[in-house]
Structure formats: C-alpha cells, structure tokens
Amino acid sequence: MFNTIFDSTSTGLDITTGLIAAGVALLLGIVIAITHMKTSQTTKGFLTTLATLPVLVMSVMIMINGNLGTSIAILGAFSLIRFRSIQGQAKELLSVFFAMAIGLACGMGHVLFATVVTIIGVIAILFFSYTHFLEPNKSQRVLKIVIPEDMDYEEVFEETFKKYATKAELVRMKTMNMGSLYKLTYDITLRSNIKEKEFLDEIRVKNCNLKVLLSHPCLEEEI
Numbered sequence: 756m757f758n759t760i761f762d763s764t765s766t767g768l769d770i771t772t773g774l775i776a777a778g779v780a781l782l783l784g785i786v787i788a789i790t791h792m793k794t795s796q797t798t799k800g801f802l803t804t805l806a807t808l809p810v811l812v813m814s815v816m817i818m819i820n821g822n823l824g825t826s827i828a829i830l831g832a833f834s835l836i837r838f839r840s841i842q843g844q845a846k847e848l849l850s851v852f853f854a855m856a857i858g859l860a861c862g863m864g865h866v867l868f869a870t871v872v873t874i875i876g877v878i879a880i881l882f883f884s885y886t887h888f889l890e891p892n893k894s895q896r897v898l899k900i901v902i903p904e905d906m907d908y909e910e911v912f913e914e915t916f917k918k919y920a921t922k923a924e925l926v927r928m929k930t931m932n933m934g935s936l937y938k939l940t941y942d943i944t945l946r947s948n949i950k951e952k953e954f955l956d957e958i959r960v961k962n963c964n965l966k967v968l969l970s971h972p973c974l975e976e977e978i
Contacts, residue, residue: 757871759864768817772864780809780861783873784854790877791850794884801847805854809869812858849880891972898923898941899978900958901931901965908939911961919954920945936965938978 760772788805791797853876860869883889902908908928916923920943927940945951951969958967966978 757865757868760866761864773817776813776861776864776866777810779866779869780813780858781806783857783861783869784809786873786877787850787854787857790880791846794880795844795846795850797847805850808851808854809858809861812855813862816859816862892944894945894947895972896943896945897968897970897972898943898958899966899968899970900939900941900962901967901978902937902939902962903965904930904935904937906937906962908937912958915954915957915961916941916943919949919957942972 760775762769762772784806787809788802791805792802857869857873860866860872900912902911908925912923922942922944924942925939926942927938929938929940930936931938945954955967955969959965968978
C-alpha cells in the first residue's frame with residue numbers, strides 16, 4: 756500500500772518524480788507549520804523553517820542515496836542547532852522532529868505514507884491542544900518559603916496548609932545566607948475556590964515577611 760514512488764531499478768532520479776516528492780514535502784511542511792501556529796505562540800521565522808524543513812530533509816536523503824542511518828545522524832544534529840543556546844519548548848521540538856520525519860518519508864519516495872502520518876499527527880496535536888485530555892492538575896503548585904534559622908518549620912505552617920491545601924509535602928530544604936536562613940520547598944495541592952493572595956499573606960505573617968514564591972510545577976523559579 757505504502758510503496759515508494761522512486762524507481763529502484765533506475766540509476767538516477769526522474770525529474771518529475773523528484774518534483775512530486777518535493778511538492779508533497781513542501782505542502783505537508785506548510786500543514787505542520789499552520790498546525791504549530793494554531794496551537795502555540797511562535798514567530799514567522801520558525802514557521803518558515805517548519806514549512807521548508809521537510810524539503811531540506813528530502814534533499815539530503817536523495818543526495819546520500821537514501822541511507823537512512825546517515826541522514827538521521829546529519830539532520831538530527833542540524834535540528835538541535837536552534838536549541839543549543841536556548842531551551843526549546845516541547846511543542847517546538849515536537850514540530851521540528853515531525854517535519855523531519857515527513858521529510859525522511861518523502862526522501863525515500865513514500866509520499867502517501869507521509870501524507871497519512873501528517874493527517875494523523877495533526878489530528879492528534881489539535882485534539883491534545885484543544886481538549887483537557889492529558890492536562891495536569893491545575894491546583895498543583897510549588898511553594899518556596901524562606902524562614903529564619905530558629906523557626907520550627909515542621910509545625911508553624913501546618914494549620915495554614917490544612918486550611919488552604921489538600922496536600923503539602925516538604926520535598927527540599929536548603930540553607931541560605933551562611934546558614935542564617937532556610938529555604939523550604941513544598942509540593943502542594945490547593946483546595947478549590949481559595950484566594951491565593953490570602954494563602955500567601957498567612958504564610959508571610961508566619962515567616963516574618965520573608966520571601967515566598969508560589970508557582971506552577973513546570974516553572975523553575977528561584978527566590
């Protein structure tokens with residue numbers, strides 16, 4: 756069913772067949788770029804990269820005579836250049852490797868397979884982006900509190916946690932300022948319909964108005 760359009764008995768690549776593969780690769784790259792644009796905040800430059808990456812990958816595949824191992828090694832290194840100096844978002848990495856996979860398929864002449872995979876992949880991305888499926892619990896937070904070294908941290912916040920959270924677990928403790936301060940890190944699950952400002956205000960009263968940070972688990976912020 757998913758046979759290649761390239762003639763394996765030919766010593767060269769027919770220009771018509773090559774143009775068909777390139778056109779399909781470009782079209783599918785545009786579809787991937789539009790999907791990424793609809794589901795993420797991005798830039799025109801990155802969308803242009805996504806749209807043209809399958810054609811580039813296809814070209815490399817053809818130049819190395821379809822050697823899959825070599826092409827993956829070369830293009831895998833190329834795709835990570837964008838993320839060498841800055842941390843790429845998960846969706847950006849997904850879109851880059853999605854476009855690479857489609858380019859590899861087109862580079863081996865499997866344009867029908869590439870089209871089917873693109874349709875399935877786009878549907879999956881849109882489904883996960885616009886539904887609550889696989890969505891983490893929004894009430895989960897990371898709470899970081901700075902306290903004086905002489906404070907009994909094991910009991911001082913217990914009453915506040917019972918009032919505002921269903922779960923509060925101390926996962927890390929670190930000394931600061933030559934041991935004069937402690938930084939406590941808790942994994943907490945907040946109760947529904949609470950006011951986070953009131954929660955933080957009660958914490959600040961008990962920790963002598965030192966620094967407090969309440970953040971989502973995906974954000975690695977320091978205080």
